[in-house]
Amino acid sequence: MRDSFIVGAGMIPMGRHRESSYPGLAVPAVLDALESAGLRRAEIGAVYCGHAFGGMLTGQRIVKEIGIGGIPVTNVDNACSGGATALHEAHRAVADGHHEVVLVIGVDKLTQFGGGTLPLVTEDWEVQQGMVMPALYAMRARRYLHERDASVEDLASVSVKARRHGVANPYAQFRAEVTVEQVLAARPIADPLTLLQCCPTGDGAAAVLVVSDAVRRRLGGPALRIAASVLHSGQVIGGFRDMLRPEITFESAREAYEQAGVSPRDIDVVELHDAFSIAELVYYEALGLCPVGESTGFLRSGATTYGGEVVVNPSGGLLAKGHPVGASGVAQVVEVFWHLTGTAGTRQVDGARLGLTHVTGGGISGLDHGACTVHIFEHVG
Amino acid sequence: MRDSFIVGAGMIPMGRHRESSYPGLAVPAVLDALESAGLRRAEIGAVYCGHAFGGMLTGQRIVKEIGIGGIPVTNVDNACSGGATALHEAHRAVADGHHEVVLVIGVDKLTQFGGGTLPLVTEDWEVQQGMVMPALYAMRARRYLHERDASVEDLASVSVKARRHGVANPYAQFRAEVTVEQVLAARPIADPLTLLQCCPTGDGAAAVLVVSDAVRRRLGGPALRIAASVLHSGQVIGGFRDMLRPEITFESAREAYEQAGVSPRDIDVVELHDAFSIAELVYYEALGLCPVGESTGFLRSGATTYGGEVVVNPSGGLLAKGHPVGASGVAQVVEVFWHLTGTAGTRQVDGARLGLTHVTGGGISGLDHGACTVHIFEHVG
Missing domain, CATH: 3.40.47.10 (Thiolase/Chalcone synthase)
Structure with missing residues (x-):
C-alpha cells in the first residue's frame, strides 16, 4: 500500500x-x-x-x-x-x-x-425491549459510578468541558457554556444521564x-497523512463481559497505534465518540489516553482540555458540536485537519502534529458495538 | 492486484x-x-x-x-x-x-x-413529479416502439422468456409460464408496460x-475467477441524450470486457437487469450482446435462450426470479456460479465457462443511472 x-x-x-x-x-x-x-x-x-x-x-x-x-x-x-x-x-x-x-x-x-432518541434498529429484540442508546449508556454510567471513585459531578464535567470547547467552534450546534449544576438539574433521560449529557438531534x-x-x-x-485506518465490528461473545471495557475500541485503537507506529502519548488532539458523557470517560481508557481505572482523575486533572496532555474534542464533540449520525465520523476528521494544519482559529490546539479520531456505531444485542473506526493522522507540511 | x-x-x-x-x-x-x-x-x-x-x-x-x-x-x-x-x-x-x-x-x-412501486427517493424532484421506475422504463419502451421495427408483442416476449426460464428455478418467485397474450392482457402499469412486464415486489x-x-x-x-469488476455512476450531462442508449451500462460493459480480456461473443451465460421487459432489450445492446438497433431481432431469433448464442437470465431474471433490491446483484452471481460450476440442475447452461452479471440502480434526475455494476466470471476448475 x-x-x-x-x-x-x-x-x-x-x-x-x-x-x-x-x-x-x-x-x-x-x-x-x-x-x-x-x-x-x-x-x-x-x-x-x-x-x-x-x-x-x-x-x-x-x-x-x-x-x-x-x-x-x-x-x-x-x-x-x-x-x-x-x-x-x-x-x-x-x-x-x-x-x-x-x-x-x-x-x-x-x-x-420526530426528535428524541430513536429506536433505530427496530428489528433488534433488545431495542424492542427498550435498550435504546441512552439506556445502554446509562447502564454503563451506573456501573462506572458503582465501580469507580466517581460521582455524578464527574459525569457532568464531561458535558461542561464539551460545551466550553464548543463556545469557540462556529460549527457547533451548542455554543453556550453550562455549569455542573445546570447539567445535573437538566431533565433526566436515563438515570443518571440528564439531557445535557446526551448528544443532541x-x-x-x-x-x-x-x-x-x-x-x-x-x-x-x-x-x-493517514497513518492508520482501522475498522472493526464487535465480538459476539464477551463484548459486554465488562461494561466499562468496550473491547472493540480497545482492539481498534491497539491496531491503529501499531499501524501508525505511535503511542497514545504521542497524540496531540483527539476527537472521540462522546455520544453521552459517560462515553468519553470509558473511551479515554479504551483509547489508551490514560490507564484503565484512571479516567476520572484524568478528566479532573484537566489533561484533556487546552493546556493538558491531549486536547479531547476541541470541537465540542458530539455533546456540543452535535451528532448527525453519518456525518460525525467525517466531521471529526475535518476538525483534526484544521488543528493539524493550524487553521482552527481561536480553538487551535497549538503545535498539534498528530491527531486521532474515533467513532463507534451501534451497540446491539450481544455485540459490544456494531462498527468501530479509529484513524490516526500526521501533519506533513 | x-x-x-x-x-x-x-x-x-x-x-x-x-x-x-x-x-x-x-x-x-x-x-x-x-x-x-x-x-x-x-x-x-x-x-x-x-x-x-x-x-x-x-x-x-x-x-x-x-x-x-x-x-x-x-x-x-x-x-x-x-x-x-x-x-x-x-x-x-x-x-x-x-x-x-x-x-x-x-x-x-x-x-x-405497502407493495406496488415505491417512490424510493422521495427527496428527488423528478420522483416527486411521478417519475418512478415503471414510468421511466415506460418512456423507454414508448421510444423503442417508436424508433424500432418492434411491437408490444416483442416487449411481452421478454416476459414470456423470463417466466419460461423461471419454471426450472426453485429459487424463482414465479414459476408458471405465461403467454404473450396473457402478458398483454395483464393490468396496465405504465403504458405500454403491463403488470407482467414489471419485476415483482x-x-x-x-x-x-x-x-x-x-x-x-x-x-x-x-x-x-473474478475476471472483471466494474462500478460506475451516471453522467450528469447527456445521460438521457438517447433513452435507448444507457451510457453507463455501455461504459461499464466496455471496461469490464477490457479488464477480462474477452469479447461479448465469449460470454456463455448472462444475468442482466431486466427490471422491466424493455430493459432486457436495451441492455442486450448496451452489453454488446448484439449490435445497436438489433435487439428485437436478437430476441426473436432465440439467441438469448437455451440453444442460442448466450443464455440471458436463465434464473428467470428479475421478472420471474424476483427483485429484492439489494439482494439481486448477489443473487445473479449465485446463479452464474451454479452454471459455471455445472450445478444449476435442470436449467443448466451446458458447457458454460464465462458468465457476466449486470445490475444498474437508480435512474434519478439528469442521471442515466445511479450505479451500474458489471462483473465477468471465469470457471477455473
Whole structure:
C-alpha cells in the first residue's frame, strides 16, 4: 500500500436544518473541501458517502448537484461509524492505487424524524425491549459510578468541558457554556444521564478529499497523512463481559497505534465518540489516553482540555458540536485537519502534529458495538 | 492486484417472506455459501453487506446471528446495485491483499412496505413529479416502439422468456409460464408496460464467498475467477441524450470486457437487469450482446435462450426470479456460479465457462443511472 493524504476539508454548521435536503446539506461541505484543497471537481475519481438515513443513492444525489458523474459512487452505512467507514474505504482506494483523488462525504438529517432518541434498529429484540442508546449508556454510567471513585459531578464535567470547547467552534450546534449544576438539574433521560449529557438531534454534513502522494505534492498545500485506518465490528461473545471495557475500541485503537507506529502519548488532539458523557470517560481508557481505572482523575486533572496532555474534542464533540449520525465520523476528521494544519482559529490546539479520531456505531444485542473506526493522522507540511 | 475467486454461493427462494427479519432472510444463504465452499465461519476476515432498506447495521445483525465477530463489517447501498457493489468492494479487499476470505451478502425485504412501486427517493424532484421506475422504463419502451421495427408483442416476449426460464428455478418467485397474450392482457402499469412486464415486489437474500488464490487452492473445489469488476455512476450531462442508449451500462460493459480480456461473443451465460421487459432489450445492446438497433431481432431469433448464442437470465431474471433490491446483484452471481460450476440442475447452461452479471440502480434526475455494476466470471476448475 502507498501513502494516502487528506488535502481538503469542509463542513457546515451542525444544527437543525429542517428545510434542507441531503444534497442541500452536503454540497456546501463538498465545495469547501474542494476549495481548501485547490482541486477541481473533475479531478474526483471516486466518491464514498457515509449516511444512515438518507435513503437510496444519497451520494449520487449529492454528486449530481455538484455537476460531476461517470465515476464510482458508493454509499456506506455503519451507523455512527458510517462517515469514518467511508473514509476507510476511500483510504484503501487511494492507498491500493485505484484512484488518485477520492471524495468522502458524511451526511445525515435527524430532524426528518420526530426528535428524541430513536429506536433505530427496530428489528433488534433488545431495542424492542427498550435498550435504546441512552439506556445502554446509562447502564454503563451506573456501573462506572458503582465501580469507580466517581460521582455524578464527574459525569457532568464531561458535558461542561464539551460545551466550553464548543463556545469557540462556529460549527457547533451548542455554543453556550453550562455549569455542573445546570447539567445535573437538566431533565433526566436515563438515570443518571440528564439531557445535557446526551448528544443532541441535529443535521449536518462534512467532506474531505483523500489523494495520492503525487497529487499532494502537486497541490503543495498542507496535508495530513493517514497513518492508520482501522475498522472493526464487535465480538459476539464477551463484548459486554465488562461494561466499562468496550473491547472493540480497545482492539481498534491497539491496531491503529501499531499501524501508525505511535503511542497514545504521542497524540496531540483527539476527537472521540462522546455520544453521552459517560462515553468519553470509558473511551479515554479504551483509547489508551490514560490507564484503565484512571479516567476520572484524568478528566479532573484537566489533561484533556487546552493546556493538558491531549486536547479531547476541541470541537465540542458530539455533546456540543452535535451528532448527525453519518456525518460525525467525517466531521471529526475535518476538525483534526484544521488543528493539524493550524487553521482552527481561536480553538487551535497549538503545535498539534498528530491527531486521532474515533467513532463507534451501534451497540446491539450481544455485540459490544456494531462498527468501530479509529484513524490516526500526521501533519506533513 | 492479485486474483480473487468465488468459491461458495447460497441463496434463499425469492418471494414474500413477511414473517422474516433481515437476519432471518440472510442467514440461510450465508450458511449455504459457507457449506458449498467448505469454509468455516471463523475463516471469514471481512463482510460486505448490500441492502437498500434494512436499516442501520444490517450486516452486523446478520453476522451476529451466525456467531462471528471482531472483523470489519461494512454495509453498502447503491439501490439495485447494492449487492454487486458489495461484491466489488469484497473483490478489491481480497485482490489488494487485505483479506483472504470475504463474505458478501445481498438482502432486502420489500414486503415491509405497502407493495406496488415505491417512490424510493422521495427527496428527488423528478420522483416527486411521478417519475418512478415503471414510468421511466415506460418512456423507454414508448421510444423503442417508436424508433424500432418492434411491437408490444416483442416487449411481452421478454416476459414470456423470463417466466419460461423461471419454471426450472426453485429459487424463482414465479414459476408458471405465461403467454404473450396473457402478458398483454395483464393490468396496465405504465403504458405500454403491463403488470407482467414489471419485476415483482418480494424479499430475498444471497451470499457468496470471495477468496484468494491460496485459499481456493487449499479448498480444491470448483471456483470462479473474478475476471472483471466494474462500478460506475451516471453522467450528469447527456445521460438521457438517447433513452435507448444507457451510457453507463455501455461504459461499464466496455471496461469490464477490457479488464477480462474477452469479447461479448465469449460470454456463455448472462444475468442482466431486466427490471422491466424493455430493459432486457436495451441492455442486450448496451452489453454488446448484439449490435445497436438489433435487439428485437436478437430476441426473436432465440439467441438469448437455451440453444442460442448466450443464455440471458436463465434464473428467470428479475421478472420471474424476483427483485429484492439489494439482494439481486448477489443473487445473479449465485446463479452464474451454479452454471459455471455445472450445478444449476435442470436449467443448466451446458458447457458454460464465462458468465457476466449486470445490475444498474437508480435512474434519478439528469442521471442515466445511479450505479451500474458489471462483473465477468471465469470457471477455473
